[in-house]
Amino acid sequence: MTDGLLRTEDLHVWFDLPRGGMLHAVQGVSLRLDPGERLGLVGESGCGKTTTALALMGLLPPSASVAGQVVLSGEDILAGAEETMRPHRWVDVAMVFQGAMNAFNPVKTVGSQIVEALELHGRATGRDARIRTGELLASVGIPKDRAERYPHEFSGGMRQRAAIAMALACEPSVLIADEPTTALDVMVQAQILELLDALCRDFGLALLLVTHDLPVVAQLCDRAAVMYAGELVEQGSVDELFHEPRHPYTRLLFAATADLHGNGLPVSIPGAPPRLDREIDGCPFQPRCDRAFSRCDHDRPLLREIAPAHAAACHLNDVAAEAAPR
Amino acid sequence: MSSNGAGPLLDVEGLVVRYPVPRGLVGGLLRRPRRSVLAVDDVSFAVERGELLALVGESGCGKTTTAQTVLRLVAATAGRVTFAGQDVTELSARRLRPLRRRMQIIYQDPYESLDPRLTVRAAVEEPLLIHHLGGSRAERRERVREALERVELTPPDLFLERYPHELSGGQRQRVAIAAGLVLEPELLVADEPVSMLDVSVRAGVLKLLDDLRDGGLGILMITHDLSTAARFADRIAVMYLGRIVEIGPAAEIIENPQHPYTRALLSVVPRRDPRDRTRPQILTGEAPDAARIPSGCRFHPRCPLAIEDCRTHDPELRRPGSARTAGHEAACILA
Numbered sequence: 302m303t304d305g306l307l308r309t310e311d312l313h314v315w316f317d318l319p320r321g322g323m324l325h326a327v328q329g330v331s332l333r334l335d336p337g338e339r340l341g342l343v344g345e346s347g348c349g350k351t352t353t354a355l356a357l358m359g360l361l362p363p364s365a366s367v368a369g370q371v372v373l374s375g376e377d378i379l380a381g382a383e384e385t386m387r388p389h390r391w392v393d394v395a396m397v398f399q400g401a402m403n404a405f406n407p408v409k410t411v412g413s414q415i416v417e418a419l420e421l422h423g424r425a426t427g428r429d430a431r432i433r434t435g436e437l438l439a440s441v442g443i444p445k446d447r448a449e450r451y452p453h454e455f456s457g458g459m460r461q462r463a464a465i466a467m468a469l470a471c472e473p474s475v476l477i478a479d480e481p482t483t484a485l486d487v488m489v490q491a492q493i494l495e496l497l498d499a500l501c502r503d504f505g506l507a508l509l510l511v512t513h514d515l516p517v518v519a520q521l522c523d524r525a526a527v528m529y530a531g532e533l534v535e536q537g538s539v540d541e542l543f544h545e546p547r548h549p550y551t552r553l554l555f556a557a558t559a560d561l562h563g564n565g566l567p568v569s570i571p572g573a574p575p576r577l578d579r580e581i582d583g584c585p586f587q588p589r590c591d592r593a594f595s596r597c598d599h600d601r602p603l604l605r606e607i608a609p610a611h612a613a614a615c616h617l618n619d620v621a622a623e624a625a626p627r
Numbered sequence: 628m629s630s631n632g633a634g635p636l637l638d639v640e641g642l643v644v645r646y647p648v649p650r651g652l653v654g655g656l657l658r659r660p661r662r663s664v665l666a667v668d669d670v671s672f673a674v675e676r677g678e679l680l681a682l683v684g685e686s687g688c689g690k691t692t693t694a695q696t697v698l699r700l701v702a703a704t705a706g707r708v709t710f711a712g713q714d715v716t717e718l719s720a721r722r723l724r725p726l727r728r729r730m731q732i733i734y735q736d737p738y739e740s741l742d743p744r745l746t747v748r749a750a751v752e753e754p755l756l757i758h759h760l761g762g763s764r765a766e767r768r769e770r771v772r773e774a775l776e777r778v779e780l781t782p783p784d785l786f787l788e789r790y791p792h793e794l795s796g797g798q799r800q801r802v803a804i805a806a807g808l809v810l811e812p813e814l815l816v817a818d819e820p821v822s823m824l825d826v827s828v829r830a831g832v833l834k835l836l837d838d839l840r841d842g843g844l845g846i847l848m849i850t851h852d853l854s855t856a857a858r859f860a861d862r863i864a865v866m867y868l869g870r871i872v873e874i875g876p877a878a879e880i881i882e883n884p885q886h887p888y889t890r891a892l893l894s895v896v897p898r899r900d901p902r903d904r905t906r907p908q909i910l911t912g913e914a915p916d917a918a919r920i921p922s923g924c925r926f927h928p929r930c931p932l933a934i935e936d937c938r939t940h941d942p943e944l945r946r947p948g949s950a951r952t953a954g955h956e957a958a959c960i961l962a
Binding site: 517539 | 685686795796797825826827828829830831832833834837851852853854855857858859881882891892893895896897898899900901902903904905907909910911
């Protein structure tokens, strides 16, 4: 796999469970994000998408153990743990979270916290830092004079904008946004998505959008990676994923999503994801799959390229390849 | 008036809900005028038996307050709520109780609405005990099983003795619905019933509501999700700052919206197909504040089409010139 800007190589994350045992939350994820690219990391709760994002930032809790590589511009920043992560966190790779409630300290003004971030990273001090804060807020559509306000005086959308401004303080090349619009109203969501779109376009920022919301990814991203039970089951352009999905989970996930002008009712996927505290034999989606066959319950499919820049982890693609005329 | 008369199951007329805003110590000492929030301002609609009406709008538009007033969890300041021919707004608490049984609510968060210490059996049986219904212990158990079967938690034996933490989100929401259904209500108020659930199980819960509707239940669904409303509602009412600004058959509202707010709202709904890249018409301006409702048409400060008259003229709901179906109304002088 070529380097790209940021990639993971066979990333694994385990969590120690309080009553003993381990939860294998991320199971060998290899992702690549190119400069200026917009990649959606999609999946349902518990699939490991947020854990993957936190691993990229080196922000996993102490109960987690990590294996594999996180390669930023050719350097494995996971290799030296905190030592090699710290210089890049917020500087090259920054992150915004759902709701942005916890991004700010409630007893300090929004502006002073961005000034603090700038000073902490040696980007600017004193008057310069205050001027830069005004510029950062302006770049996300917040009037400069709002810097003197407290977080609770901001609406949900404004708070998310301010969190994005703070994440951009050190001019990172990658922004990870974890469910950035999930708690917001649809009109405010549209404003934030427009902002993220403009930031990618104007500053060449690469975006990793972590979300359960397929339509948001379909509209904003170039490519998407679909996660299920801790692993990537399909990745490709958003157009291919919608029009030519090569994994039943991707197809069923789109079919389960209501669309404004679609025909008929969305259809749910029966069953529930497997537990991740025990080893899975075979394909993790097999119990819920509408096209499972004999091989699926004991032979775990690997993510394989089936067309240029389109990969899926499903035995059906082997069947299709064998059946195709040579 | 007969309780099973020919009128609609639920009839809301001219509903107004005003909340006082605390002045705070300084405001009180300075004798500043008392402010109030007009959360619901002259709202009228009806829900028929076997109909699902979706009340859509952004947070703060008054949709949840409207629903709570229907159930009289919030008192109406003015207007009337009639349920099965009886005026709910005027009833004493004692006379309200038998009506309460007939209208049930399910909430957004099945993680909070179920008591973690109660088994599924106890959670579904509890409403029967509260309302002194269901007869003997054996009869109650039978009704609990029936309710679980109706929400497709089958076989019931598999679920009866489980606790909420042993269930998935979709299963919990089904238990919450079963606890509402066990009283055999005629009206179900569903406040964002699937927004906390994973995509793969949402459709199943919505299909269940759809089936219950087909079985004659009237459903008032509160949602901010227009895609869900488009697929599952018979009619849609769009609220903005305490008013219904447009109402009509779901397909008509989605395909032929007449109010500029409805059009803007629909334009920003992300579509599933990447090829359907929409041109979102993003409204700017501050989020509307129900304590400061603009003069004239309350949408005019954010409306891309507003003309001079809109500042002074507060438009009423009426049938727009280009409406294609009966029952389509919009509150816009340009529609």
